[in-house]
Amino acid sequence: MRRIGWFAGTFHGAFIVFMLAPLVVVALVAFTPDGYLSLPVHGPSLRWFRALLADPAFVESFWISIRLGVVAATLATAVMVPAALAIGRYRFAGREALLGFVMSPLMIPTVVLGVAFLRFLTLVRVQGTFAGLVACHAVVIGPYVARMLLVAVAGLDRRVERAAVSLGASRFTTFRRATVPMLLPGIAGGWLLAFIASFDELTVTIFIASPATTTLPVRLFSHIAQTTDPLVASVSAVIMAVTTLVLLALDRLYGVDRLFAGGGR
Amino acid sequence: MDQTLESRDRTLRRRTRFTPLWLSLPALALYGVLLAVPLAMTLVLSVNLYDQTRGVIPALSAANYASVLGDPYFQRIFLRTLRIALITTVVAALIGTPEAWILSRLAPRWRAACLLTVLGPLFISVVVRTLGWTILLGRTGLINQALLGVDLLDRPVELLFTETGIVIALVHVLVPFVVIAVWTALQRVDPASERAALSLGASGRMVFFRIVLPQIVPGVLSGSVIVFSLAASAFATPALIGGRRLKVVATTIYDEFLTTLDWPLGAAISVLLVVSVVAIVLLWNRLVERRYAAVPG
Numbered sequence: 001m002r003r004i005g006w007f008a009g010t011f012h013g014a015f016i017v018f019m020l021a022p023l024v025v026v027a028l029v030a031f032t033p034d035g036y037l038s039l040p041v042h043g044p045s046l047r048w049f050r051a052l053l054a055d056p057a058f059v060e061s062f063w064i065s066i067r068l069g070v071v072a073a074t075l076a077t078a079v080m081v082p083a084a085l086a087i088g089r090y091r092f093a094g095r096e097a098l099l100g101f102v103m104s105p106l107m108i109p110t111v112v113l114g115v116a117f118l119r120f121l122t123l124v125r126v127q128g129t130f131a132g133l134v135a136c137h138a139v140v141i142g143p144y145v146a147r148m149l150l151v152a153v154a155g156l157d158r159r160v161e162r163a164a165v166s167l168g169a170s171r172f173t174t175f176r177r178a179t180v181p182m183l184l185p186g187i188a189g190g191w192l193l194a195f196i197a198s199f200d201e202l203t204v205t206i207f208i209a210s211p212a213t214t215t216l217p218v219r220l221f222s223h224i225a226q227t228t229d230p231l232v233a234s235v236s237a238v239i240m241a242v243t244t245l246v247l248l249a250l251d252r253l254y255g256v257d258r259l260f261a262g263g264g265r
Numbered sequence: 266m267d268q269t270l271e272s273r274d275r276t277l278r279r280r281t282r283f284t285p286l287w288l289s290l291p292a293l294a295l296y297g298v299l300l301a302v303p304l305a306m307t308l309v310l311s312v313n314l315y316d317q318t319r320g321v322i323p324a325l326s327a328a329n330y331a332s333v334l335g336d337p338y339f340q341r342i343f344l345r346t347l348r349i350a351l352i353t354t355v356v357a358a359l360i361g362t363p364e365a366w367i368l369s370r371l372a373p374r375w376r377a378a379c380l381l382t383v384l385g386p387l388f389i390s391v392v393v394r395t396l397g398w399t400i401l402l403g404r405t406g407l408i409n410q411a412l413l414g415v416d417l418l419d420r421p422v423e424l425l426f427t428e429t430g431i432v433i434a435l436v437h438v439l440v441p442f443v444v445i446a447v448w449t450a451l452q453r454v455d456p457a458s459e460r461a462a463l464s465l466g467a468s469g470r471m472v473f474f475r476i477v478l479p480q481i482v483p484g485v486l487s488g489s490v491i492v493f494s495l496a497a498s499a500f501a502t503p504a505l506i507g508g509r510r511l512k513v514v515a516t517t518i519y520d521e522f523l524t525t526l527d528w529p530l531g532a533a534i535s536v537l538l539v540v541s542v543v544a545i546v547l548l549w550n551r552l553v554e555r556r557y558a559a560v561p562g
Contacts, residue, residue, distance in 0.1 A: 004370050004371070008363070011363060011367065012364065012368075015360065015364045018437065019386055019437065019440075021407075022396075022398050022434075023386060025400050025401055026396055037400055082291060083293075086284070086286075087285075090284065092286075098292075098293070101296055108304070109497075109515070109535075109538060111535065111538070112304075112538065112539055115522060116303035116304050116535075117299070119303060119307055119532070135295070135299050138295060138299075139299045202500070202501050207519075224392070233396070233400075236392075236393040239390050
């Protein structure tokens, strides 16, 4: 029953190669000792990682991306925890509308979001600031946090909270000592997912970043558009490493297969 | 006594009636200020006018829309974007659907690893994934080297800076969405129906085409809608693989905003992009609903 035929097996193998090929190629080229992007790679060398460390612009962008991811994911989570509790636990007029509103950034093309943010931030005179980037990223990554939190809220065991109330706990104490600890895996999972989404974001950011707030993907994009030296591969390898580390943490905490179970819509 | 209890009950209910509002207020505030307002501003911007010396001029004019819709240059860009998005969607559905089915039939230990391999790239920045394809697709790239090496080609094919190259990279970027949607649909397929077909002597391929496929078509279609809307508005992949010559709608918007600085025209193209993608997705859903309403069960 669990066996697959040779045709399906070949197809599966080709599919896996197709999915991995571009990533493996980038990771290999990052270790080239040569001055150009090509394969095969002549022996491993850290030349382009040293070049990366010696490039203050890329190093600065790396830290901007990390800071932006941390602050934006925190803001998005802080805003979405109460919203997810409202949607998940109460029946009220406009509940469906609120859910749609919270998920809506996923429906709008990211280019259009970028354009809209650029116009807005320019009119309120905060275009190019770090605060502007944080706020816009929080909106873009909000749906990812919301989705994880809604699943977590749906899985809450209400008997624990009722027990707390019946033992004389106040509403706030119940929330702090019973609700939040049960939500914690969902909160942490949502935060990590939001961090990855923010750390990788390009299309929105390219419109609203200034030279002083250029994130790593934006700097990488501009660099590739101008020249193609192996520096772009070593930057990519760093991005992949950060993403993989966060993904592994997410898997430990949450289980990646569970992440995709309800991810279809 | 009764009355005080009743009034206490009422105040309690009134207090909880507004709780969801208080709870959702931070999200509503953030999204209201940073989503609804900017989008409304973009809509307004699209009916304003632009002058090279004076910048954006407040107006209520359809001139931007007229110049986009009437200009063969923009028409070609919209048609190219539509063509790339449609081909990407069809290819992604054709290869993503069987892959999801194969994944569902693997032994659990293999399945987890393969699922991570197929879906993991979704988390890696699209710039990185596209960079991989520019290395692979180039004139001296790995694909040309391999094809030349086994004498399938006598001279290198140009894949970089072509629509084919854009489609290949976009399929790679977006096919996980088909796999996720079909995977979700497969979880609802009754394994008894497959076993029944097998016990009646059907081959594996026949089981897939006659038993499984009809049950997962809704999943295939919902995954395809996601792929289409993302392909039609993709920016990074067409920008890096298509270069400056092969413009799509998203890269045109970028150029209008950051190179030409004609923001009102760029805003009009943005509005047209949203309208056309939404229109096609709604039409698609309508067709699917009608098709499925006609089939009982």
